[in-house]
Amino acid sequence: MADNDTNRPDTTQKMSPSATISIGTRQAELPVRSGTIGPDVVDIRKLAQDLGVYSFDPGYGETASCQSSITYIDGDEGVLLHRGYPIDQLAMNASFPEVAYLLLYGELPNAQEYCDFRENLKEHALLHEQIRNFFNGFRRDAHPMAILCGTVGALSAFYHDGIDISNPASRDLSARRLIAKVPTIAAWAYKYSQGEPFVYPNDDYSFSENFLAMMFSRPNTRYRVNPVLARAMDRIFILHADHEQNASTSTVRLVGSTGANPFACIAAGIAALWGPAHGGANEAVLAMLEQIGKRENIPAFIEQVKNRESGVRLMGFGHRVYKNFDPRAKILQQTYHEVVSELKLAHDPMFDLAIELERIAVEDPYFIQRKLYPNVDFYSGLILRALGIPTSMFTVLFAVARTVGWVSQWREMIEEPGQRIGRPRQLYTGAARRDFRPFSNRN
Ligand code: ACO
Numbered sequence: 001m002a003d004n005d006t007n008r009p010d011t012t013q014k015m016s017p018s019a020t021i022s023i024g025t026r027q028a029e030l031p032v033r034s035g036t037i038g039p040d041v042v043d044i045r046k047l048a049q050d051l052g053v054y055s056f057d058p059g060y061g062e063t064a065s066c067q068s069s070i071t072y073i074d075g076d077e078g079v080l081l082h083r084g085y086p087i088d089q090l091a092m093n094a095s096f097p098e099v100a101y102l103l104l105y106g107e108l109p110n111a112q113e114y115c116d117f118r119e120n121l122k123e124h125a126l127l128h129e130q131i132r133n134f135f136n137g138f139r140r141d142a143h144p145m146a147i148l149c150g151t152v153g154a155l156s157a158f159y160h161d162g163i164d165i166s167n168p169a170s171r172d173l174s175a176r177r178l179i180a181k182v183p184t185i186a187a188w189a190y191k192y193s194q195g196e197p198f199v200y201p202n203d204d205y206s207f208s209e210n211f212l213a214m215m216f217s218r219p220n221t222r223y224r225v226n227p228v229l230a231r232a233m234d235r236i237f238i239l240h241a242d243h244e245q246n247a248s249t250s251t252v253r254l255v256g257s258t259g260a261n262p263f264a265c266i267a268a269g270i271a272a273l274w275g276p277a278h279g280g281a282n283e284a285v286l287a288m289l290e291q292i293g294k295r296e297n298i299p300a301f302i303e304q305v306k307n308r309e310s311g312v313r314l315m316g317f318g319h320r321v322y323k324n325f326d327p328r329a330k331i332l333q334q335t336y337h338e339v340v341s342e343l344k345l346a347h348d349p350m351f352d353l354a355i356e357l358e359r360i361a362v363e364d365p366y367f368i369q370r371k372l373y374p375n376v377d378f379y380s381g382l383i384l385r386a387l388g389i390p391t392s393m394f395t396v397l398f399a400v401a402r403t404v405g406w407v408s409q410w411r412e413m414i415e416e417p418g419q420r421i422g423r424p425r426q427l428y429t430g431a432a433r434r435d436f437r438p439f440s441n442r443n
Contacts, residue, residue, distance in 0.1 A: 023051050037072060054425040064245075066253065067416070070103060070408055071244040075321035080328065082242060083107070091331045096237040096401070097121060097207050100179055103242055103408040117176075118207075124180035125201035125210070127188075128158050135192045144189035144396045145274045151185045152178075153267035160261055165414055174262040175407040182266070182403045183207070186396045187214035193392070208234040211400070216388065228342040232335045232383050239328040239376060240398050242405030248272035248279075252406040253413045257422040262410060269406045270399050279395040282381030285316040286391055289353050298357055306366045314361060316378030318370070325373045332379035339386045354382050 019030045019042045028050035031043045041064045044055050057063045072081040080087040083102050090099050094108075101109045101117050109117060134154050138147050159177065164170045188198045191214075199214045209225040212233055217223035243249070251272040256265045273279040292301050305314045319326050345351050358374055361367050384394055413419060 021047070021051065023053060026051055035067075038074065054427075056427055060250070065250060065422075066245065066413065068244065068409065068412060069106070070412060071242045071405070073244055073321055075319070075323050078322055078325040078327045080243075087239065087327050088331055091235050091238045091328075094238065095206065095208075096234045096241070096404075099238050099241055100404040103404055104175060104411065120176055121180040121207070122201070122203045124177045125184055127181055127184050131155070131158065131185075132198065135188060135198075138192065140193070140195065142193070144186070144193055144393055145270070145399070147189035147192060148182075148186055148396050148399060149267055149270040149274065151189070152182060152270055153264055155181065156261040156263035156267070159263060163261060165259060165262065168415075171262070171411055171414060175411055178263065178266055178403050178407050183211045183400045184214065186393075186400050187211060189396060190215055190390075190393055206230065206234070208237060212387070226342065228338055229387055232339050233387065235331060235335050236380055236383060236397065237401040239331060239380075240401035242402070242408065245409075246278070247275075248402065249405060249409050252410050254422040256410045256413055257419065262407070265410055266403060266406050269402070273399055273402060274395060279398045281315060281375075281377040282384065282394050283391045285378055285381040286350075286385060288315045289350055289357070292353060292357070294349065295353060295356050298353070298360055301357075302360060302364065306364075314357075314367070314372070316374055316381070317361060317367065318372040319375045322373075322375065323371050326375040328376035329374045329379060332376060332383060333374070336379045336383050336386075339383055343386055345386060350385070351382065354378075 017032055019032050021028050021030060028047060030046060032040050033043050034040045048054055055063070070083065072084075073079065082090060082099065083106055085102065085108075090102070094102075097118055098109060098114060101114065131151065131154065134151050135147065138150070155177075159174065162170075163174060165174075184201055191198050197219060199217045201210055202213055205213055205225065209230045212225055212230060213223050245253075248269040252265050252269040255268040256262070260268075276284070292298060301312075302314075304310045304312045340346055340348075340351055358378070362373065367373075381391075381394060384397065385391075389397065
């Protein structure tokens with residue numbers, strides 16, 4: 001690993017006081033655990049044993065479901081760290097495979113490690129030729145997320161018997177295969193929907209150049225990779241690589257905790273990501289801009305948004321976790337301007353509309369008072385549109401990037417000492433015990 005010891009993170013855990021929980025006259029002393037940074041957690045594992053009760057937290061919003069050293073978020077401060085490194089430093093200076101290596105192995109690679117990792121990903125980017133056959137089974141108008149989810153799941157049929165998740169080398173191989181093959185499947189899902197021939201990975205390109213080439217090369221034209229656009233693509237991948245214990249990552253961990261095939265685990269993560277509440281907001285930004293149509297309609301639209309009765313929201317603004325600013329949005333705002341300038345899109349009505357909408361919203365007291373700022377989705381949708389990527393592919397690209405986070409979190413979970421199957425409890429509100437009655441005794 002490249003970093004010297006002085007740059008290694010301090011992961012020593014601080015000692016913390018315990019918490020006392022009382023129910024009537026019964027009391028339980030529960031340990032409070034501290035991480036390196038961030039809020040402490042009350043370790044409630046003895047709650048049922050000591051007090052005979054469980055905790056209740058639907059949606060797990062207040063529950064730390066695991067211990068992790070991969071990603072740290074402080075929503076109030078707008079902080080996102082991967083293995084301790086701020087997201088803006090990574091997005092502006094590193095490549096996506098470098099960030100993938102960091103997330104997987106905990107340290108930035110040195111030059112040799114990076115080179116080996118890249119070569120290895122290139123080797124694994126090809127798909128088994130039989131996987132081509134799967135595509136023909138999909139309707140030609142199938143959503144690319146359906147194709148991605150189904151085909152990644154199908155990889156488990158190609159890589160099953162040889163997989164031993166208790167073996168670190170086997171886990172590593174699965175992780176690298178997934179990071180390398182998911183982009184190929186994603187690009188082929190697009191090609192299939194377009195009725196165009198599949199484009200094979202090209203080792204001469206960087207990770208993001210190769211992805212764009214697999215998306216846009218055609219047999220009758222030579223695709224020239226624009227470095228500004230490839231860099232924008234790379235940044236979008238970096239910014240979506242991991243976001244700690246979100247719904248899809250928690251899904252991957254839960255499925256993985258059963259010992260399931262890693263390719264099946266990632267297919268489950270893709271299914272979770274597909275939901276509009278998770279991966280679909282950047283699509284909604286473009287739909288909103290199309291609905292607004294032109295500059296003159298912005299004030300009326302903003303009034304509609306501010307009227308709570310209308311139920312209309314300014315898509316791409318606000319975030320559940322980031323309450324001051326989304327650190328990813330700042331980077332993509334800059335990237336967006338680079339792309340607009342490179343492609344000379346300043347006069348495109350959609351881009352003009354987006355810039356004006358943002359300007360009005362960030363100066364409006366309604367948004368300022370509620371701490372509503374543009375989030376990562378406001379810009380990512382616009383950039384992807386400028387790159388020529390159709391909206392149906394937006395969540396697919398998110399999945400390409402997030403595969404890195406999923407496999408890193410999956411590996412960490414499997415490697416945890418005493419790892420056991422995820423099994424939440426419930427508050428039962430159905431009928432109490434009653435006896436079966438035959439039809440003749442039912443009303
Ligand atoms: N437009 C207008 N008003 C908003 C918006 C918005 N986008 N977001 C929040 N508000 C208002 C709410 O109406 C509420 O107002 P009130 O205090 O008068 O009742 C106040 O701001 C607080 O809103 P909450 O719903 O409590 O904020 P929450 O944290 O629950 O919601 C969310 C976060 C869901 C992201 C929300 O901001 C939203 O719907 N944004 C638009 C959709 C979007 O861009 N989602 C992508 C998020 S980024 C990502 O997931 C990768």
